[in-house]
Amino acid sequence: xxxxxxIDIKRAIKYTxxxxxxxxxxLGLGSxxxxxxxxxxxxxxxxxxxxxxxxxxxxxxxxxxxxxxVYPPIDYVIICLAAFISGYLQWFWCIPSIVQKREIxxxxxxxxxxxxxxxSAPDPTRRRKSYxxxxxxxxxxxxxxxxLERALGIKRG
Numbered sequence: 001x002x003x004x005x006x007i008d009i010k011r012a013i014k015y016t017x018x019x020x021x022x023x024x025x026x027l028g029l030g031s032x033x034x035x036x037x038x039x040x041x042x043x044x045x046x047x048x049x050x051x052x053x054x055x056x057x058x059x060x061x062x063x064x065x066x067x068x069x070v071y072p073p074i075d076y077v078i079i080c081l082a083a084f085i086s087g088y089l090q091w092f093w094c095i096p097s098i099v100q101k102r103e104i105x106x107x108x109x110x111x112x113x114x115x116x117x118x119x120s121a122p123d124p125t126r127r128r129k130s131y132x133x134x135x136x137x138x139x140x141x142x143x144x145x146x147x148l149e150r151a152l153g154i155k156r157g
Contacts, residue, residue, distance in 0.1 A: 014092055017052065021087070024049045025080045032073045049080055053087025060086040 028045035050057040064082040068075050140146055145156065 017091065018088075021049055021052060021080075021084050024052075025077065025084070028076055028080065029073060032076070046076065046080060046083075049083050053083045053090065056086040056090040057083040 024045045028049075031045065050061060053060075060082050061079055064079055065075075068078050070078075141150065143156075145154070149156070
């Protein structure tokens, strides 16, 4: 996928998300016009709007709704705008800025720009003296006892 197509897909997703949210806000306001006596006519539209902005919409809507009590259509618009703004900041500002830092979350195992060369082991016949001094002792002695058997004093027949 080329860079231009990737940018176009991101832009299409962004504009589709914005258009969906605006449509849900209009749908909820339209339900107040059609059913002014039914106070919960806009709940479905607000629920979908909050789901599109999940998880940031939950604390934002709870905080916003605790401060408003004007008139139901105005309250609905304020709550929807709060969910819309929090979702926009979440999906199109915070998440892309976190994902762009690839050196933190990616191992670059599949990137084609790196040249993969096999690593060669050093000459195994040539060892340092300090390494030779730290070699482990033979696990079994001449009579065939393991270090554990020798430590516990177990004698085999």
